Amino acid sequence: MKPRAFVPEKLDLAVFAREGASLEGEWPAAALERLADAAAPEAPAKGWPALRWSLLGEIRQPKGGKPQTWLQVRAQAQVSLTCQRCLKPVEEHLDIDRWIRFVDTEAEAAELDADSDDDVLAMPRHLDARELVEDELLLALPLVPRHEECPEPLAHADDEVPADEGGAERPNPFAALAALKRGGSA
Template identity: 80%
Template sequence: MKPRAFVPEKLDLAAFARDGASLDGEWPAATLERLADFGAPESPAEAWPAVRWSLHGEIRQPKGGAAQVWLHLAAQAHVALTCQRCLQPVEEALEVDRWIRFVDTEAEAAALDADSDDDVLALPRHLDARELIEDELLLALPLVPRHEACPEPLVHQDEAGAAEVEEERPNPFAKLAALKRGGSA
């Protein structure tokens, strides 16, 4: 019998798990548009290395329970984000390695996800693995991207420079007082 061909963008997850199948590949980072939107403007996603990923499905049969559909997802990406200290691009390595259990309904997924350390999702008719991988990479993004040590020192306005700026600008209340006295400003 000829093995089934699985397509990551329209994956029949139940059959994928029953067959114990695996898929892997690479996608250009720019094709993951939501991830690319987080990039630094100076370093577009077209310049990032390709996103590598792999999927493996399996059926687990717990004692005294129904068969369970599981998916192992692994993905690696290198992205350039904006450092929140110096506002320059900072490269971040993202890595995801996760097992996800799939159940029949959304309600069952919500109940099990709340009570379990495992990630639990409702089993779709067809899974878009590209979307799931992108979701997991987005969750792996750092909350505050920043360099360990910024490559350029931050520009601070020294106190003398700030005082000079204040002297150049006339005090609006002094102008108002001069107008009230009948003089010109």
């Protein structure tokens, strides 16, 4: 019997897990639009290396319980985000490896997810693995991307403020306000 061909964008997860099947491949980073939207303007996703991914389906039989459908999702990507200190592109390596349990209903998923450390989702009719991988990569993005050490020195608040072109120092706006408050003129 010829092995079944699975399509990641329309995956029959129940059959995939029952057969203990696996899939792997690469996608251009720009094909994941929501991830590409996170790109630094100077380093768009079309210039990123392709992301690598793999899926492994599995049925687990707990003692005294019904069979459980599990999916292992692995992905690696190199993305360029905007450093929140210097506002220059910073490369981030994303590496995910998660097991997700699938159950029959949304209500069951919500109940089990609240009581468990495992990721639990409702079983879809057809799973779009590309969308699932993208979701996991988005969750792996750093909240505040930044360089370990920024490539250019940062300006500090206590640095000297440059004088106006005429060479005169700018007046302190609070001094003028204090003068007005005392009844004088600025």
